[in-house]
Amino acid sequence: MVTTSAGIVDRFSLQLTFVLFLSVVVVTLFMALLTAPQRDEISEFYLGNRTMSPLRNGLAMCGDYLSAATLLGSTGLVALTGYDGLMYLGGTVVAWMMVLLLIAEPLRRAGRFTLGDTLALRLSRLHRPARLALAVCTLTIATLYLVAQLVGSIALLTQFTGAPSATTRTLCVIVIGTIVIVYAAIGGMPGATVIQIIKAVMLVAGVTVTAVMVLHRFDWNPNALLAAAANHSGTGTAFLEPGLRYGASATSKLDFFSLQLAIVLGLSALPHVLMRLLAPRKVDVLRSSVVWAVGLVGLVCLAAGILGLGATAVVGRESIANTDHKGDAAVLLLANALGGGILTALLSCLAFVTLLAVAAGLTLAAATSLAHDLYGEVIRKGRASEREELAVARLSAVVVGVLGMLLALVSWGTNTATLAFLAFAIAASAILPTIVYTLFWRRFTGQGALLSLWGGLFCSVLLVLISPVVSATPNSLYPDADFAWFPLQNPGIVSIPAGFLLGWLGTVLSPSPRQEEASPYEEFEVRMLVGAKE
Template sequence: MVTTAAVVVDRFSLQLTFLLFLSVVVVTLFTALLTAPQRDEIGEFYLGNRTMSPLRNGLAMCGDYLSAATLLGSTGLVALTGYDGLLYLGGTAVAWMMVLLLIAEPLRNAGRFTLGDTIALRMPARQRPVRLALSLCTLAVTTLYLVAQLVGSVALLTQFTGEPSAATRTLCVVVIGTIVVVYAALGGMPGATFIQIVKAVMLISGVTVTAVMVLHHYHWNIDALLTAAADNSGMGTRFLEPGLRYGASTTSKLDFLSLQLAIVLGLAALPHVMMRLLAPRSTNVLRSSVVWAMGLVGLVCLAAGVLGLGATAVVGRDTIARMDYKGDAAVLLLAHALGGGVLTALLSCLAFVTLLAVAAGLTLAAASSAAHDLYGEVIRKGRAEQTEELLVARLAAAVMGVLAMLLALVSWGANTATLAFLAFAIAASALLPTLVYTLFWRRFTATGALLSLCGGLLSSVLLVVFSPVVSSTPASLYPDADFAWFPLQNPGIVSIPAGFLLGWLGTVLSRPEIPDAYDEFEVRALVGAAD
């Protein structure tokens, strides 16, 4: 397969990308250290000073959520599959509606540092086993998503150098992983917030300017852009109709529905997103912040759609597929065609910074859960000093970073989208049912929470193990084996209902919790007594 290294990313682009990336890293690391918590207070490390404006909070939420998959993978999907790719982007934008309308305000009111604190307030008598299960699910989600980011850094490096050697892969993963650990372990929430805001501003500016260049190229005529995309797709008007990827068969339609369910429902339960929802100082700030995040994410998704269509129209679908069958090279090929080496370098640097920001948020969420829920409340039973818990949080960030680096090096050939979508599926199947039942069902018990958490996690993982992701197809991890009795690549359509069902079943088969616990919890969660 031809690589983009010889065609798209020339020596000038490579050098400029390195200089830009190094400059951003130096500035953000220095600022992260300056803004790092100066006192040994876990609240400042986990949530920051809680004084940011709605716009800055919204930018941080946008930076936390949008990964390099949006810049590279989503634009590539649109470039290769047309209408189906645009439909996928719609789910990415709509997901924030679930957050705003259902969980943002009650979670912020009832929460403290993690989701475990919300459940502890709701089920004080049996909080520790639930915290343990919750922490394991949180670590599973964050580890998968973090490994996806580090594997993605190697995939992005491939666009520059061709197939990297083992030493190059190791160096790339270790450098990116080490920077991420420094952001999370030393900077805490203030440091992670700064890099996320920088990343969000860069991402929004980069994709918007490039989308404007695409529209200007076609004289702001959308019909001309669509016609050129259809003509250069090699498929004519079929490119602008459903069915190229997800509508060809009943199985592919169900797979797309399963994927969209995992994305829309999983966002509301991603640990690093939930931590960000706890950071605003009041519900009014939170509400405005989520609205800003919705608007900014929608703008990026709209621009990504224009970039995908523009890549097909300007470069051609066959050329993109030859360079990278997954389509990740589409935006770089488009940048080279429209703006030469400078624009290519700018978007390449943006992709690396995007990886850093998302990985920093994930590492911080994992460290917070490990230190606060697992160590502070389960092992030390709430008796840990703040300095002690803060030290454990910093160590947990380092351990999490090293573990993710090792897993990324072992699984570097894995599909990054598959790892990310599995993380979304686990969040939607295990964490979301527990969160929704905790917030809104008076009868919900600790037994129901344990069954929902463990059952959602196990069903998601087992269904993926016995799916085409792992065996039976040329793109599988083990293409020569065949034990894929589950036909879909994403388990959400089965595992999400299973998580809700198990939570209900465990509750109705167990005795109710403390009678007055929910009344106090409801006042705090829905009325806003936490303010």
């Protein structure tokens, strides 16, 4: 099995994809500029128009979360591993249920612009060091995820042109990165929301229509689809049973559980998702928005599962693996078989737009944390004017975007899934324990927040550095070296409990009875349960 060595689609598809993508970019850039904040108010730049309907806000949430990995990577995973790939998709839907039931409403009532504001309201001491730690975690998560999107744009380009030259790679990353910077730095949250809604509508419509075409090809008989997929998988009925990827050994089963744990818990703490939870003005709008998001994400994941099975049934597992050993080409090969160059171009354009939208949300989240938490509250200690903070936010968006582009070019060839999974693990190990303890534990202190944030971050990164991701296997970054003392590729099963444990330990070791360390939890609890007037 080899990586794509030649483009899988014809020249017509490439030209049509370029025209469609350029059209979408021009329209969304115009709308982003049109809806961009007109006043020097940080609330408008950070949270945008807070009067959106639940459907529009739900579409924006869906657009903020679903990346090209869902369209290409998840579909390819189903096409190559069958049952195991479908189980992976299921974790995404469960993750949104966690957001709805545990985090969304209390955080919205107690929050302002960022999670750092919630920490400051909750903690009487050490809230500025906690903001600093939170900004570092946010920047790390957003950068990892942003690099994954930009490297993914090169991988997607590879499906058209074959292995691109260094100049082509650089040009692709610079073009995508520059567009993302414009969305985030000029449009702010209103501009990012526009592209998220457009992208979500396109994604839901695109995958649904293609899934309908797959089902129609098999006479709307799921059993026929499953049977054809098993027959063309080269593995028979084993394709529809656990074990092709994650069940071969006890270690792989643990690795899959660790991955799903990070996805289910990490979604609740991803910075761009948290920002979107703070955007609605009313809690009932937020609740309805998240319900819409759960439904839309579930629909896309269901369609992605059908597309993956359809790719195996129509194209064949061996052909997919020979074209791209990671399976990213599966949905494009399926589109070419079902609808020729036109459908291939439509889904390719959709993948590029998806990359843009997610990258814009990540850049905005990182810029917001740097400007508000780091500059406004840590460096300037709350004395920065709104005009000053807004200027720093725009500059931060440029810095984050440029940093993402540089790292994407340096890390070309890195497995984008690994970067994304590490981002989820850090979110679940560092930020989630801090959120949960802040919202629901009366005794929680600033020392506990610091230990949870820094400890969860370093534990996640350290475990990946000493895992097979970096050394000891043919697919590692350094295959000839061997310092993989941690056997799993996904650290969540260890780093997430460690983050919660460190938060608990930091709190119980704090000088509890002293008045200056006690948190004003009663006041905070009232706000969390009832909300504050705005």
